[in-house]
Amino acid sequence: MDMPTVAIVGRPNVGKSTLFNRLVGKKLALVDDRPGVTRDRREGDVAFGGLHFRVIDTAGLEEADAATLVGRMRMQTEAAILAADVVLFVIDARAGVLPADQPFAEMVRRAGCPVILIANKAEGGAGLAGAYEAFTLGLGDPIPFSAEHGEGLGELHEMLKGVLPMPEDDEDEDDGPGGRSLKVAIIGRPNAGKSTLINRMLGEDRLLVGPEAGITRDSISLDWEWRGRKIKLHDTAGMRRRARIDDKLEKLAVSDGLRAVRFAEVVVVLLDATIPFEKQDLTIIDLVESEGRAVVIGLNKWDLVADQPGLLKQLREDCTRLLPQVRGVAVVPLSGLAGEGLDKLMQAVVQASEVWDKRISTSRINDWLSEATSRNPPPAVSGRRIKIRYATQVKSRPPHFALFGNQLNALPKSYTRYLVNTLRETFELPGTPIRLSLRTSQNPFDKG
Structure with missing residues (x-):
């Protein structure tokens, strides 16, 4: 932490x-x-x-x-x-x-x-x-x-x-030869194949699996190593809409899944490639983004649809259209059962964690701001143009930027979207949540 x-x-x-x-x-x-x-x-x-x-x-x-x-x-x-x-x-x-x-x-x-x-x-x-x-x-x-x-x-x-915020009880924060463990949660709808995937990663039948949805009842934490990098994996119970949950134990399991998301640094949202981007999938990804975690999308059971030409390209385009809040997120085809695509999935996880943790110097951010506002100036409000004077990154994990200027509370949503999208492109921040705070000057001497 x-x-x-x-x-x-x-x-x-x-x-x-x-x-x-x-x-x-x-x-x-x-x-x-x-x-x-x-x-x-x-x-x-x-x-x-x-x-x-x-x-x-x-x-x-x-x-x-x-x-x-x-x-x-x-x-x-x-x-x-x-x-x-x-x-x-x-x-x-x-x-x-x-x-x-x-x-x-x-x-x-x-x-x-x-x-x-x-x-x-x-x-x-x-x-x-x-x-x-x-x-x-x-x-x-x-x-x-x-x-x-x-x-x-x-x-x-x-x-x-x-x-002061209390440190998490992270017994995994040991700085051994492999360094600190990267915390990864694997979530998705029930029966998306999460436990099968983790068993394949670990090389053993560590988790109970079966065709019935909802076998995993709690969030299970497992230590693993990939290419010398320590990983702490969290398998979670399948997350379904609350209206469809009537079992008390399952309600507890879903809240435990939310806790795993908050504990993780990178969340792999596992979709069933035969029925991807269901409404519930989009809700889960939206939850991960709102919690500010790095996201990777895994298209599981890809071996069942791999013979369909152009499908992966189509699904990536669907992802861009349906999930603009994590534009550029890695979409990785894989099969937990056949053990295919696991290496590419983990490469995407490590890259996502690096983007999520990225820090950008204030001088570079203000160069970007100057270029972005010259290309597309902020609109005028009541005849007075909105001015954005200064920007800086205030936090990482996820990247959080603050803009300072006058009348920023009047900036239309479309313009803040434009700023987030150009930030994402300029500084190569694909797939990670980006936070933007607007700080309007209270300065009586600032006449704009």
Whole structure:
């Protein structure tokens, strides 16, 4: 599992970089009495009393035109807030709450992730009045803190322990010779041949199989190795529409299948090649996409239809038409029973995991943005053209991008589809879910 991310944000010169250095345990960030020393996001790994997370030190939040250096620094900070699991919002306890703190407190609240309010520079009780004043920000109880002297670290540890996402119980995360296990779930409609396929992969009759649908009742986790790469395979119960489930045990099995999807990095959706792209197949793929997992489609029982010329080409075209949300997804013909196509399936799985985990530099993303908006400019709303000023990738797994500009909430769906499709083509992101967040400027100086 990726380490959770903690972003340190606040006005310039409230002591964010001093706090960053204190958490990381060394002076990675420049510290000075002048505001604006930190201009970019700086990251470091933290081991803090049994907690492990990545901390991001950000540029001070200031109102500014998005086209200026300060405006671009602010956008970087907004991107860090968007990517964070937890935000540490820092104020200067000696100065108290200033009017400039309020709009940024609102920005952090809108982000929707847990916030810990730190009233810094409160050493020796000097800033306690300012710390109490911090209640007015509506971000919960402030911690009176001194990044300079390490006061308040115990309280910070307790609060972080309560809000940081807990690591999954991944006994498979061992970094042996083959590295970390790639987690793969195999799902599909009942009787699509999932257990037969896994038995063929493992080279043994590890799972019960038969012509009756619904033999697999729970999600089974199995360790395997392919070309020296550790794989943790999850066979799941066949997923059918809830309206057709009346057996209590099967209801539990379907929810267990959903859990396997959330646990996986890559999900192989197995279709029956003799009756592919049934409504239920499309629903399952849509579920996997909404959970943000990499997708590979396996056309099982291909040996039964392999004599039909042009069928594979036709099914790939059907896939593009029916599943635009995972455009370019790998569609692999195979036969679990005959043991054909398994190598190609696993190659597609590994490639899908690499795409899902891909990171793209901000400079390349903004080159793409400039080209995409020049070729097809955003529309005008009420006579004023929508402007997209800046873009960055805030997360991977799946790739998640944030766009900053004015009136972005008025962007039509067709235009955001255009942006996602060109992102997919430009950066070679086939078959993976792509997330796009639109961040409209609240800047009073931004007149577009």
